[in-house]
Amino acid sequence: MSGSDASEGDVASRLRTAHEDLLDARAAVEERGEANLEAVRDAHREATDLLDRYEGRATGTGDFAAFVEFQEAFVELTEGLDDDLPARSAFEEANDLLDQRRLDEDDFERARERLAPAADLVDLLADREAAREAFEAARRDARRRLRDLEERIDSLERLRRLGEADLDAPVERLRDPISDYNEAVRDAWTTFRREASAREVFRVVEASQAYPLAAFPEVPPDLEEYVERRPAGEESIPTLLEYADYSTSKLSHYVDDPGALRTRVGTHRTYLERLDAAPLTVSWPPPAAERLRYRAPELVSVVARFADEATVAAARRLRDLPDRVAYERLRETALARDELDEEERERLSRGAVEAELTAARDERARIEAALDETDGL
Known part of the structure; x- marks a missing residue:
């Protein structure tokens, strides 16, 4: 179990248990000696490999040469083990069992059983690795x-x-000036976008990049270059979007290069259609007082490039709003009502x-x- 599905009881208890298991597993390995256990593992691996490889050939009346080869290999393995190797007797018992004139499959199975004490020691290394992985997983789950x-x-x-x-605080002291400003800036931008040339609009957009808290999305470079250098840039954005829907023959009456307009404007239709006043509006519930203090001057700087004085004045009032009312208290009320x-x-x-x-x-x-x-x- 992991992540948010795990309760504290699961996580903390599992971590402590995994920690204890790892300590026990390490102690078991240290008690017998890691080098000794690795030697047992190598010998056990070699013994079981011999059993697996020769079982089909060295049993019954099969391949006599394989039978002799198998017995000699197992004897050599057993005699080559250190005298003080843990579970050495298990290999000797298996070797004694296999020292017969004829072997069958049951003899191979019994030999594997004789090697069980060595397998148990080998498991101590695997248990330590499993305990380490479980402990690391438990810590990941805890974090x-x-x-x-x-x-x-x-x-x-x-x-x-x-x-x-x-909840009864007069939030209209915040809502009204913000709402008035948002409405004014939306109207001013809509008028500017409809009446000004695309070139003028893009220059306002470009200037806004100096004000990160009041910046429009940047104009795609190829569209900006087209509007700045071609006569069609003197048309408004709604007009350019309308032109982009004309047939080539009809469009040729309005611009000198219909293909260029269709490529630049048509490709960036989504950008042009979404170029609205959203980057200049203030959210409701309102932002924190400090953010509004930083943002309002930037709004004033951008809005002043296209809007009338009344709209700019509305932006200036936002700049002073945190100092004119109990802003954070009223904001908490607005957030509470909203959320x-x-x-x-x-x-x-x-x-x-x-x-x-x-x-x-x-x-x-x-x-x-x-x-x-x-x-x-």
């Missing part, structure tokens, strides 16, 4: 769960903060959110403790 908890705690803290907002549904308000009123927040923080602390306890392996 992933912590990330989920951080997001959960942030969400609950925000929900609790919204629940503390005064809190009936179920969330009910959870807040009966204390469920606070209880969930406490449980999440406790869970985080316990997992952090488990991670600290199992660090360093």
Whole structure:
């Protein structure tokens, strides 16, 4: 189990258990000596390989030469083992069993059984590797769960903060100036886009790039070059879009190079159609006071390039808004009204959110403790 599906009990307990299992597995290997176990593993691998390779040929009345070759190879393997090799007796017992004039499949199976003590020792190395992988997986799950908890705690803290907002506060003190500005700038841009040449519009777009908080999407380079250098750039954007729908013969009456217009304007139709005032509007619920303080002067600088003085004045009022009203308190009210549904308000009123927040923080602390306890392996 991993990720957000795992509860703290699963994650923390599994981590501690995996840590203990790894310590036990390491201790078991150290007790018998890693080099000794690796030697047993090599010998066991060679023995089982001999059994597997010769079982079909060295049994019954099969290949006598293979039978002799097999017995000699197994004897050589057994006699070549160190006297103090763990489970050496298992290889000797298997060798004694195979020292017969004739072997059948049951003899090979019994030889494998005689090698079981060596296989058990070999398993200690595999168990240690499996324990290490399980421990690493448990730590990954714990860290992933912590990330989920951080997001959960942030969400609950925000929900609790919204629940503390005064839902009766006069948010119109924020909404009205923002709404008035948004309406004014949309109207001003619509008029400018409809009446000004595409060349003029693009120059405003280009100038806006100096103001990251009030910038339009950049004009595609080939479209910008066409509008700047060709006579068609003196037409408005709606007119260019209309031209792009004309047939070549009809369009030739309006521009000197119909193909160029259809290529440049037609290719970037989506950009032109979506070039609206959205980058200059202010969201509702409104942004944080500091962001509006930084953004409003940039809005003024861009809006002043195409709008009338009344619209620019509306933008200037936004710049002063955080200092003229209890901005953050009213913003919290706006956020609460916008985001809190009936179920969330009910959870807040009966204390469920606070209880969930406490449980999440406790869970985080316990997992952090488990991670600290199992660090360093």
